[in-house]
Amino acid sequence: MVDGRPLDVDPDGNARWLLRAHFLDAQGAPTELLSGGDVAFVPSRGSAQWQTRLRFGGPAAIVSVDRDGPLAVKVSAAVGARVPPVSLVTDTTIWTVPRVVARPLGPHEVALGWFPRIDAGSVRIVRSSGSSQVVSSVAAPCSGFRDTSVTPGTSYRYAIGLPGRDAVAFDVATPREPDSGSLEAFSGKGMWLSFSPSSLDADGYDKLDPAATLAQARAAGLHSIVLRTTYGPFEEIAPAAKATIDALIDGATARRIAMIAWTVPRSTSFEDVAAEVDAASYTTPAGNGFDALAVDLERGDYFLGSGSSGYAALASYMRELRAALGPNYPLVATVEDPNLEHLSRAAYPYDAIAASADALQPMIYWRMASTAATPQSVRAVIRASFDATLREAGRRLPIVAGLQSGDYPPRGAPQPDEIIASVRAAREYGAFGVTFFDWSATPSGVWKALAQTPW
Secondary structure, three states: OEEEEEEEEOOOOOEEEEEEEOEEOOOOOEEOOOOOOEEEEEEOOOEEEEEOHHHHOOOEEEEEEOOOOEEEEEEEEEOOOEEEEEEEEEEHHHOOOOOEEEEEOOOOOEEEEEEEEEOOOEEEEEEEEOOEEEEEEEEOOEEEEEEOOOOOOOEEEEEEEOOOOOOEEEEEEOOOOOOOOOHHHHOEEEEEEOOEOOOOOOOEHHHOOHHHHHHHHHHOOOOEEEEEEEEOOEEOOOHHHHHHHHHHHHHHHHOOOEEEEEEEOOOOOHHHHHHHHHHHHOEOOOOOEOOEEEEEOOOEOOOOEOHHHHHHHHHHHHHHHHHHHOOOOOEEEEEOOOOOOOOOOOOOOHHHHHOOOOEEEEEEOHHHOOOOOOHHHHHHHHHHHHHHHHHHHOOOOOEEEEEEOOOOOOOOOOOHHHHHHHHHHHHHOOOOEEEEEOOOOOOHHHHHHHHOOOO
16 A cells, blocks of 8 residues: 655755555555565656655655656565555645745755746845845746855845746744864774664664763774764654763763764755754754764765766765855765775766865775785775875865774675774874774674774
């Protein structure tokens, strides 16, 4: 069974339709999708982005279109047995959601959107604040406008005049800037830490012991914990997980361990960028928050996409985030390793990403290499990765080395002598710091090796 409902018109000017798949057993009672099952959502036009199951309580997708008219979506499932596909239809012309929207996108940007897209003429935008007034004109074709000339902590009134229609007015207040952290948060040794906001998962928040986690961090000499906070627009510090995560952040602050928000973008949409801005601004009831963002910029269907569209998204994401947060908030771009992945800026836009980043963090998982891993080969790989990253970036930026510590197939966890060599090599070659991937998959021998390697 599949249901759908109009979600909204977003500040990018897209009408969005939410579809959810439900599964029933032979008696008609709700049941879970079998392990390994997959649900595909294929729209007749526009685009579909599948959603995490926690966000909407099961398999779901959001379909986005920028033009009015009929819309159909075919939903099919692979669950170990053949399930007949289901088709849903709607027509955006009869939707009753607001068609012109305005919302702040961080302290330095306001997003205005309208649906459907304007294909002729221009849109007149008047922004007022006190006695001052700014007038902008956006030529067709267009479905939105992002105002990057606003001031943090300021109230504005926008009047949006679409061709042939009366102007629509909105009051918008930009938030204040988040407390600026420092790139110093990435110095020394750090470790990526993920958790699930569902207690049903093996890595659920309820299994995360803040005191034990912080004790392990101190024993290993970690200077930072890089905590996953978003996956696209899905914010993982859900209400049920908040007390646990707040205790971790507060405890780390008390122990002078930096907390860094690890964010995983999936699109350049307003909703996605806004989730990352929220992470930068997050604070506990005690007033503690994150010191910086590590923005995980990866290709593929689970991330920012592939091919030309994925390249364009990678190129623009850091620029969009930087525009929203302003010039002072520390952003580190976690990028694919040009050496191990055999990439150049023609396939992955290192230079465009570097233009908006304070540092680059290549993911130097040396056990991807075809040769056997030894301390000497680890040093060689790290050197080559540093050189390739700076060459493709086209400018000199601090390097925070993303290194491998986990036990992953096909070659398993690094040996302790590899870990020791990796930290020493990164430091010798000028890294600002190192971050290991990742906490739960790192065996005890590797933790001991980290403790034996000061930084």
